[in-house]
Amino acid sequence: MHSQNPVFIPGPTNIPEALRRAVDMPTLDHRSGAFADILRPVLEGVKQVLKSDTAEVFIFPSTGSGGWETALTNTLSAGDKVLACRNGMFSQKWIDMCERHGLVVEVVEVEWGGGIPAARFEEILTADRAHEIKAVLATHNETATGVVSDIAAVRGAMDAASHPALLLVDGVSSIGSMDFQMDEWGVDVAVTGSQKGFMLPAGLAIVGFSPKAAAMVETASLPRWFFDIRDMRSGYAINGYPYTPPVGLLNGLKLSTEMLLDEGLDNVFKRHARIATGVRKAIAAWDMPLYAQSPELYSNSVSAIKTPEGFDANTIVALASEKYDTAFGAGLGAVAGKLFRIGHLGSLTDMMALSGIAVAEMCMKDLGLPVILGSGVAAAQEHYRTTA
Numbered sequence: 315m316h317s318q319n320p321v322f323i324p325g326p327t328n329i330p331e332a333l334r335r336a337v338d339m340p341t342l343d344h345r346s347g348a349f350a351d352i353l354r355p356v357l358e359g360v361k362q363v364l365k366s367d368t369a370e371v372f373i374f375p376s377t378g379s380g381g382w383e384t385a386l387t388n389t390l391s392a393g394d395k396v397l398a399c400r401n402g403m404f405s406q407k408w409i410d411m412c413e414r415h416g417l418v419v420e421v422v423e424v425e426w427g428g429g430i431p432a433a434r435f436e437e438i439l440t441a442d443r444a445h446e447i448k449a450v451l452a453t454h455n456e457t458a459t460g461v462v463s464d465i466a467a468v469r470g471a472m473d474a475a476s477h478p479a480l481l482l483v484d485g486v487s488s489i490g491s492m493d494f495q496m497d498e499w500g501v502d503v504a505v506t507g508s509q510k511g512f513m514l515p516a517g518l519a520i521v522g523f524s525p526k527a528a529a530m531v532e533t534a535s536l537p538r539w540f541f542d543i544r545d546m547r548s549g550y551a552i553n554g555y556p557y558t559p560p561v562g563l564l565n566g567l568k569l570s571t572e573m574l575l576d577e578g579l580d581n582v583f584k585r586h587a588r589i590a591t592g593v594r595k596a597i598a599a600w601d602m603p604l605y606a607q608s609p610e611l612y613s614n615s616v617s618a619i620k621t622p623e624g625f626d627a628n629t630i631v632a633l634a635s636e637k638y639d640t641a642f643g644a645g646l647g648a649v650a651g652k653l654f655r656i657g658h659l660g661s662l663t664d665m666m667a668l669s670g671i672a673v674a675e676m677c678m679k680d681l682g683l684p685v686i687l688g689s690g691v692a693a694a695q696e697h698y699r700t701t702a
């Protein structure tokens with residue numbers, strides 16, 4: 315059944331009408347000047363969203379996962395050592411990708427709900443005097459648990475250890491929703507996709523390379539073809555792609571970056587923070603804990619809500635879908651059944667957030683959880699009513 319209900323999954327996110335129209339366009343010759351009029355502003359707009367003056371932006375027909383592969387294969391060689399923290403399903407998947415590429419991953423295990431332990435990274439990097447670690451991987455926002463990590467602190471740990479490794483950051487569920495400062499934080503490769511903060515359908519891997527990371531492509535020997543940034547760079551030099559570009563999606567991305575930059579990135583982040591705070595106030599009113607262990611880890615793009623011991627959280631997601639035609643996020647991997655997630659990133663208003671909170675309350679009540687109807691809605695209303 316089709317409905318106009320917004321989704322509350324942490325990606326893909328709701329698509330504003332203007333972006334739907336921008337994506338839906340007639341065939342255009344991707345070797346004509348008309349394509350350059352899309353490509354040029356897209357590359358420039360993404361660079362601004364990344365808050366970078368020096369990044370080289372590449373956009374592949376793919377998803378965020380393809381962005382991970384672009385980051386790894388263009389900078390590393392088989393047998394290279396990388397440092398990563400496992401604190402949820404997405405950091406886990408990126409580690410798995412590294413291992414399948416023959417990289418040696420030093421994994422720092424963190425209880426799910428925790429963030430990247432910068433101090434532990436500093437110890438490991440300081441001890442690595444031979445500089446065997448070639449890259450540090452960081453998942454900025456662990457979408458599976460609603461945990462945002464401090465990337466500036468990870469950079470600080472690398473600098474304190476005077477370590478030359480590259481900093482590769484997964485910003486798939488943060489870029490365009492929460493502050494991300496590629497240059498300021500010394501990020502070497504920033505990875506995202508089209509279907510989260512950019513409010514578009516899935517289909518684009520969006521990556522930014524620092525000059526240092528881009529230079530690594532000459533010596534990195536991991537196999538790559540589709541994701542080789544040199545071929546993409548050659549394509550861009552003549553306003554084209556090494557293969558057929560997804561023109562409609564790129565046209566959507568052109569408008570999406572314009573929308574974000576017109577609103578002002580800092581206003582976009584404030585809007586996300588404000589909506590997220592209302593959702594968290596609702597969750598507190600339900601007297602349910604967030605999965606994120608402490609307030610500085612609370613994500614402004616997704617909240618993961620721990621359900622009581624012995625209760626299957628998946629039943630909330632299933633009932634919301636079947637009875638109320640509303641999508642929430644389920645627990646993934648090790649936290650399946652233990653939590654449900656409310657995505658609050660992308661195109662969202664107070665009114666939309668309130669409707670999601672209201673449906674979550676009905677589901678929990680239907681399933682016998684001790685939630686008082688209207689309690690979360692009232693807490694969020696009070697927040698939205700009194701803040702701008």
Ligand SMILES: *Cc1c(COP(=O)(O)O)cnc(C)c1O
Pocket residue numbers: 325377378379380404453455456457484485486487507516
């Ligand atoms: C969604 C997501 C991904 C995966 O992106 P796909 O577009 O589904 O390939 C990776 N990392 C994080 C943090 C995500 O939220």
